[in-house]
Amino acid sequence: MPKYILKRAIMSLITAFLVATLTFFVMNMVPGGPFLSEKAVTPQAQAAMEAKYGLDKPLFQQYTTYMTGILKGDFGLSIKKRGRTVSQIIGTKFPVSAKVGGLALILAVCTGIPLGAVAAFNRGKFIDNLLVVLSTAGIAIPSFLSSTILIYIFTTKLKWLPSLGLKDAQSYIMPVVALALYPTFYMARLMRSSMLDVMGQDYMRTAKAKGVTTFKAIFKHALRNAILPVITYLGPLLAALMTGSFIIEKIFNIPGLGSEFVSSITSRDYPMIMGTTIFLAVFIIIMNLFVDIAYAIVDPRIKLK
Amino acid sequence: MSGQYLVDIQEERLSFFTPAGEVKALNNVTLQMREGEVLGIVGESGSGKSVTAYSIMGLTAQNGKIVGGSVEFNGHKIHEMSEKELRKIRGNEVSIIFQDPMTSLNPVWTVGNQIAEAVSLHTDKKGRAAMARAKELLELVGINEPEKRLKQYPHELSGGMRQRVMIAIALACEPKLLIADEPTTALDVTIQAQILELMQELKQKLGMGIIMITHDLGVVASMCDYIAVMYAGEIVEYGTTDDIFYNPKHEYTKGLLRSIPKFHEHDYSKLVPIEGQPVDLLNPPKGCGFAPRCSNCMKLCLTHKPEKNQYEGVHYARCFMQQKEDFLKERGEA
Amino acid sequence: MEEIKNNPLSLQWSLEDFTPASVEDKESLVFMRESVSFWKDGLHRFRKNKIAMSALFIVFLITICCFLIPGVYPYKYEQQMKGSERLAPMQYSKTEQKQIDAGEKVFPHLLGTDQNGRDYMIRVLVGGRVSMTVGLVASVLILVIGSIFGAIAGYFGGLVDMIMMRIVDIIYTVPDVLIIILLAQTLKFPLEALASKPGFAWMQKLGSNMISMFIVFALLYWVGMARIVRSQIMVLKQSEYVTAAKALGAGSGRIIFKHLIVNCIGTLIVTTTLQIPSSIFTESFLSFLGLGVQAPMPSLGSLASAALNGFQTYPEKLFAPAFLIFIIILSFNLLGDGLRDAFDPKLKQQ
Numbered sequence: 001m002p003k004y005i006l007k008r009a010i011m012s013l014i015t016a017f018l019v020a021t022l023t024f025f026v027m028n029m030v031p032g033g034p035f036l037s038e039k040a041v042t043p044q045a046q047a048a049m050e051a052k053y054g055l056d057k058p059l060f061q062q063y064t065t066y067m068t069g070i071l072k073g074d075f076g077l078s079i080k081k082r083g084r085t086v087s088q089i090i091g092t093k094f095p096v097s098a099k100v101g102g103l104a105l106i107l108a109v110c111t112g113i114p115l116g117a118v119a120a121f122n123r124g125k126f127i128d129n130l131l132v133v134l135s136t137a138g139i140a141i142p143s144f145l146s147s148t149i150l151i152y153i154f155t156t157k158l159k160w161l162p163s164l165g166l167k168d169a170q171s172y173i174m175p176v177v178a179l180a181l182y183p184t185f186y187m188a189r190l191m192r193s194s195m196l197d198v199m200g201q202d203y204m205r206t207a208k209a210k211g212v213t214t215f216k217a218i219f220k221h222a223l224r225n226a227i228l229p230v231i232t233y234l235g236p237l238l239a240a241l242m243t244g245s246f247i248i249e250k251i252f253n254i255p256g257l258g259s260e261f262v263s264s265i266t267s268r269d270y271p272m273i274m275g276t277t278i279f280l281a282v283f284i285i286i287m288n289l290f291v292d293i294a295y296a297i298v299d300p301r302i303k304l305k
Numbered sequence: 306m307s308g309q310y311l312v313d314i315q316e317e318r319l320s321f322f323t324p325a326g327e328v329k330a331l332n333n334v335t336l337q338m339r340e341g342e343v344l345g346i347v348g349e350s351g352s353g354k355s356v357t358a359y360s361i362m363g364l365t366a367q368n369g370k371i372v373g374g375s376v377e378f379n380g381h382k383i384h385e386m387s388e389k390e391l392r393k394i395r396g397n398e399v400s401i402i403f404q405d406p407m408t409s410l411n412p413v414w415t416v417g418n419q420i421a422e423a424v425s426l427h428t429d430k431k432g433r434a435a436m437a438r439a440k441e442l443l444e445l446v447g448i449n450e451p452e453k454r455l456k457q458y459p460h461e462l463s464g465g466m467r468q469r470v471m472i473a474i475a476l477a478c479e480p481k482l483l484i485a486d487e488p489t490t491a492l493d494v495t496i497q498a499q500i501l502e503l504m505q506e507l508k509q510k511l512g513m514g515i516i517m518i519t520h521d522l523g524v525v526a527s528m529c530d531y532i533a534v535m536y537a538g539e540i541v542e543y544g545t546t547d548d549i550f551y552n553p554k555h556e557y558t559k560g561l562l563r564s565i566p567k568f569h570e571h572d573y574s575k576l577v578p579i580e581g582q583p584v585d586l587l588n589p590p591k592g593c594g595f596a597p598r599c600s601n602c603m604k605l606c607l608t609h610k611p612e613k614n615q616y617e618g619v620h621y622a623r624c625f626m627q628q629k630e631d632f633l634k635e636r637g638e639a
Numbered sequence: 640m641e642e643i644k645n646n647p648l649s650l651q652w653s654l655e656d657f658t659p660a661s662v663e664d665k666e667s668l669v670f671m672r673e674s675v676s677f678w679k680d681g682l683h684r685f686r687k688n689k690i691a692m693s694a695l696f697i698v699f700l701i702t703i704c705c706f707l708i709p710g711v712y713p714y715k716y717e718q719q720m721k722g723s724e725r726l727a728p729m730q731y732s733k734t735e736q737k738q739i740d741a742g743e744k745v746f747p748h749l750l751g752t753d754q755n756g757r758d759y760m761i762r763v764l765v766g767g768r769v770s771m772t773v774g775l776v777a778s779v780l781i782l783v784i785g786s787i788f789g790a791i792a793g794y795f796g797g798l799v800d801m802i803m804m805r806i807v808d809i810i811y812t813v814p815d816v817l818i819i820i821l822l823a824q825t826l827k828f829p830l831e832a833l834a835s836k837p838g839f840a841w842m843q844k845l846g847s848n849m850i851s852m853f854i855v856f857a858l859l860y861w862v863g864m865a866r867i868v869r870s871q872i873m874v875l876k877q878s879e880y881v882t883a884a885k886a887l888g889a890g891s892g893r894i895i896f897k898h899l900i901v902n903c904i905g906t907l908i909v910t911t912t913l914q915i916p917s918s919i920f921t922e923s924f925l926s927f928l929g930l931g932v933q934a935p936m937p938s939l940g941s942l943a944s945a946a947l948n949g950f951q952t953y954p955e956k957l958f959a960p961a962f963l964i965f966i967i968i969l970s971f972n973l974l975g976d977g978l979r980d981a982f983d984p985k986l987k988q989q
Contacts, residue, residue: 015809022818026825136976140916140969142923144943145961148950156951202408209364209403210396210423210474214388220422224413243816247927251947262928265824273824277817300458301412596660605656607664629657636654 004296012289019281024066027274028059075275080267086275090257094279096166097249097256101241103172104180108237112184113230116191120226121218123196131188138185143244147178147251164253175252179244183237190233195226224298231295235288242280311482311514312338312361316374317384319353319360323368328586330356332538333374338531340481343508343515345525345546347561348535351586354518357535358484360384361516362399363391379481397427400475404487406467410459416443416470417455423477442473445510447503465496469503476507482514489524501528522565526550531619534558537594538586544620554614554622557595593625601626677982681905684981691977694970701967705767713746714758716765717935723748723756728955732756750959753945757935763959766937770919770967773849773938777856777918782911784857785864790895792865793872804869807862819855819921823930826851846933852925856918864910871903878902905982913975916968923964939964 050056054065069076075086119131154174155163162171198204199222207221245258253259257276264272319331331353338344346354359365361378363386376383379398383391400423403409411419420439425431430438436455443451446469459467468488475483485504489497505528508515517525525532525546532549534542534557542555553559560579579598590596596606603625611623685691709716723732728751735745750759792803830847833839875881876899884894900907925931926940939960946956 011808015813018809019813019818023821026821029825029829136972137965137969140965140972142920142927142940142943142961142964142968144927144947145958145965148947148957148961152950152954202403202405203411205364206403206409206471206474207411208395209362209401211392211394211426212396212422213392220414221411225411239816243924247924250928261820265820266929268824273821277821281813281817299413301460602660603657604660604664607660625657632654632657 005293008289008292012285016282016285019285020067020070020278021063023274023277023281024063027270028062070278075278076271078264078269078272080264080269080272086271089260089272090275090279093255093257093260096254097242097245097258100166100172100175100179100248100254100256101238101245103176104183104241104244105237107176107180108183108187108241109234111180112187113191113227115184116188116230117195117218117223117226119188120192120195120199128192131192135185135188135192139182139189141181143178143182143247144251146181147174147248150174150178151251166252166254175248175254178252179241179248182244183240186240187230187233187237191226191230194229195222198222198226201225228295228299231291231298234294235284235291238287238291239284242284309339310337310377311340311342311379312336312344312516313377314357314361314374315377317357317360317371317376318373319356319365319369319371321366321369323587326587329589330369330538330586331360332589334535334538334540335374336533336540336543338514338516341512341514342531343517343529345517345519345529345532346535347519347522347525347532349520352535353538354535355486356538358486358516358518359401361482361484362395362401363388364395364401393427396423396475396480397478398480399482399484400478400480401484401486402468402471402475402488405491406464406471407491409471410467412459415456415458416462420455420470420474420477423474427478438477439473442476443470445476445507446470446473448473464492465499468492468496468500472500472503472507476511479511480513482516484516484518486518487520488517490519490521497524504528522550522561534561537589539594539623541595541624542622544616544622545618548616548618548620552616552620554616554620554627555595555624556599556601556626558622560600593623603629677905681982685977688977688980690973691981694973694977697966697970698974701767701963701970702771705764705771709761709765709768712758712761712764714748714761716757716761716937718757720752720756720758723752725754725953726751727953750955751953753956759956759959762937762942763939763963766939766942766960767963767967769849769932769936769938770922770940770964773852773922774915774919774967774971776853777860777922778911778914780853780857781861781864781914781918782907785861786868786900786907788861789865789868790872790900793869794876794891794895794899796873800869804866807865810859810862813859815855815859816921816924818859819852819925820928820930822855822858823848823851823925826854846936848925848930849932852922852931856921860914860918864907864914867906867910868900868903871906872899875899875902909975909979909982912971912978916971916975919964919968919971939967 047056054062057065066076073087075090078084078086078089081089115131115135119128122128151163151174154161161174162168163174165171166175204217204221207217212221242258245256246262247258248254249256249259250262257280261273261276261280263269264276314334314336317331317334318329321328321330334353334357336344336357346358348354356365356369360371360376361383363383365371371384374384378394381390381394381398383394386394410416417436417439420442421435424435424438424442428435428438440451440455443454448454448466448469454462454466454470459470462470472488483504488504489500492500501524504515507513515528517529519525529546532544532546533540534549534555536557542549542553542558544552549558550562553562557579564579590607592605592607592609593599593602593611596602599606605628606625609625611625611628613621613623614627615621714720720732722734726732726748728749729747730751731739731745731747738745748758748760750763753759753762788803788807792800792807827847830850834847872895876894881894881898884898889897922931922938923940923943926938927944929941929944931941932938942960943957943964946953946960950957
């Protein structure tokens with residue numbers, strides 16, 4: 001087990017390093033480098049700017065400077081928001097996104113898994129068919145559609161919920177639901193097929209032959225096995241929530257990292273784009289590592305590898 | 306009748322209801338067995354041998370249903386019992402070992418946990434007492450270092466050891482009947498012999514009845530008192546092991562015997578496989594099920610179902626060859 | 640014969656009954672289910688699947704609508720009509736009303752017009768065409784790269800496999816959408832520079848965003864496909880026909896393409912079909928963020944994005960493209976599920 005975790009950790013480290021490197025060099029393909037806006041400036045101003053951001057140095061030196069900066073948590077200065085570092089902006093915006101994303105994650109896990117399990121257990125019956133139809137449709141709805149439908153119903157028509165900002169508890173409802181919609185249905189589908197697979201396994205027959213009750217067969221023998229593939233999805237789920245937040249935060253006007261990222265794209269605030277990309281990538285990579293460790297705890301077979 | 310037999314199956318008919326139609330898996334199967342006997346059920350896949358044995362513990366797939374006849378075990382009318390009542394019998398009075406020990410154990414629970422579960426389900430022994438009993442059982446099935454094995458997961462054990470664990474689970478409550486569904490098929494040849502030896506030893510020690518399901522006549526020869534040969538959902542021949550091996554009456558049994566290698570004969574050309582495919586139970590044939598593959602098939606075999614021909618003792622077979630013999634004999638006499 | 644008939648034991652039989660049955664008689668009894676090839680079998684199962692067949696029909700219908708109708712439609716997607724801005728569905732502008740009053744025939748704006756006076760119906764259709772094209776091209780790219788990579792890793796095994804699969808592992812953990820955004824953002828300039836050179840004018844039309852999107856798909860999205868193909872090839876390469884081909888002196892390349900990839904074609908079709916909706920999803924996501932196709936060319940995502948601001952007043956401008964995305968993704972998903980049920984032998988066993 002420690003060997004397994006070590007191996008995964010090293011892999012994560014390599015991936016994080018590669019992502020950061022890739023980000024840096026890709027960004028340097030932008031004419032004039034990532035640290036300048038492409039507005040026409042005087043040559044003197046240009047030179048001053050280059051000196052300020054260290055762009056007059058050779059590329060490799062810039063790279064090492066940037067990488068050591070990242071290790072210290074320094075992503076440089078934002079271009080559009082004068083005087084603020086990228087780290088400061090991430091520091092204030094990320095908790096907002098994390099709150100919405102975390103709630104959506106909890107919602108997705110707590111509804112998706114039971115729904116899938118219930119459907120599998122009632123295979124072929126009405127409730128199963130209903131869930132299959134719902135989840136098939138559910139994973140085909142782009143989040144901008146689901147969130148605008150929610151706004152249309154609950155704000156425009158019923159006037160129950162606020163559509164913009166995050167002022168009170170009520171205002172969390174729609175963004176969280178909209179963000180959780182896709183992962184919930186995806187998880188339900190995954191859980192259903194995994195549960196069906198497990199229910200056909202030989203060891204379930206063994207349990208039945210022992211005289212185990214249906215309840216115990218499901219809760220002791222089936223669930224733990226069925227949940228394994230769902231755990232592996234938690235990593236991609238996190239990434240999905242993160243990228244989903246770009247759209248959700250834009251639509252619901254939430255001052256999180258997602259909407260910040262989107263506006264930095266439109267305003268071409270390159271240090272901000274780079275910083276956010278690397279930060280989110282490393283965050284997702286770390287979360288994936290945790291998921292791998294969790295998997296190793298739930299599945300005893302992993303220890304062998 | 307009941308009380309006299311441990312297992313008493315009368316005219317059992319069992320069908321699976323599939324989208325393609327009714328699959329008549331068992332057609333009027335009658336089978337009896339006393340306590341402490343070893344019965345072998347032989348046949349190829351799809352012949353109904355497993356279905357017959359499973360129905361003794363009420364274990365049929367969801368779409369399977371007993372549509373006629375009766376199944377009694379140890380005085381219980383299995384065919385009339387609810388799932389809840391069946392649960393009290395399963396793993397307690399009758400238990401089973403499956404073919405593939407690799408997949409029959411739950412991968413996420415320790416061996417000890419899985420054995421102890423079987424113990425605590427039907428006895429007063431719970432928790433630590435159940436675990437102590439699990440350890441005893443592991444010793445019984447010849448696993449060394451039982452203390453250590455209890456805490457291990459199935460994937461940490463070899464195939465032979467896992468099958469021993471399955472046997473330990475089956476023996477947890479000292480059942481009156483142990484059903485062994487091809488217990489050695491998935492194992493290496495040397496391990497096969499060990500497992501068979503263990504089962505024989507345990508039978509001597511515990512005195513339970515065993516139903517041995519196999520397609521391998523070699524396995525039943527060494528262990529069984531009686532053998533039922535099944536084909537297409539019917540018992541085509543039944544008798545003592547000697548009857549079946551030395552005096553087979555049904556063409557299918559003869560074919561099976563021809564297809565096993567004998568060590569003292571070096572002429573392998575005598576190994577004759579049975580040609581053709583088993584019948585489609587969705588459309589069962591009108592005549593003898595084996596007719597299309599039988600090398601001695603006669604015209605009436607195609608149109609009539611052979612009746613039971615009783616021989617010495619319990620030995621019987623359903624094959625028209627006997628009728629032919631009688632017919633020719635009578636004609637010769639006439 | 641008389642005496643025998645009187646014999647109670649053999650009462651019912653005659654000598655004729657005991658003569659050997661002919662082979663034909665025996666065979667006539669065997670109701671062998673028709674032995675069918677893998678493809679015929681799969682096709683049969685697919686045809687019986689009503690949901691998958693309807694999905695196929697809808698995909699077909701949408702393809703026809705999006706690819707053929709724009710050619711004959713009376714309006715063009717980039718055509719701006721003065722005075723026809725922001726019309727509601729089926730509404731006519733003042734000039735058009737006058738034309739109608741004058742007895743001329745004016746084709747109605749089925750979904751109204753946008754803020755620049757462009758017919759919205761044709762924009763949605765062309766947007767659908769763009770989205771479908773992106774999905775299809777991306778999936779083909781993924782198919783080619785993923786299957787070749789996976790086949791090579793699976794066929795050679797050993798160290799080659801180890802190194803190749805570590806690469807796959809690393810790409811797998813890279814958060815793809817972030818990299819897509821990054822690349823879409825930065826590839827723009829070099830691509831635009833390239834497009835201005837002679838011979839690359841087609842790139843201008845396609846837009847640098849779309850090309851960078853394809854590059855990203857080609858760089859990152861093939862790993863899932865590679866994993867699937869690899870595991871199939873590892874099983875297949877042990878088959879006897881591969882040994883036979885080797886014995887005949889066939890080279891590795893020939894074995895991989897002629898014998899191995901051909902045999903996992905079912906899986907390839909299924910995986911590719913299921914890849915299409917996911918690519919369309921990503922495209923609409925990027926277009927929504929303004930990183931998609933270049934204006935004035937519409938895509939479903941960019942149409943929805945543009946309609947977002949005014950959607951309280953003009954909800955149909957948002958719902959039309961969004962609904963089309965929904966239908967396209969849903970039907971491709973259902974089609975893929977149906978193909979998997981029909982052609983994936985692993986699922987067949989269950």
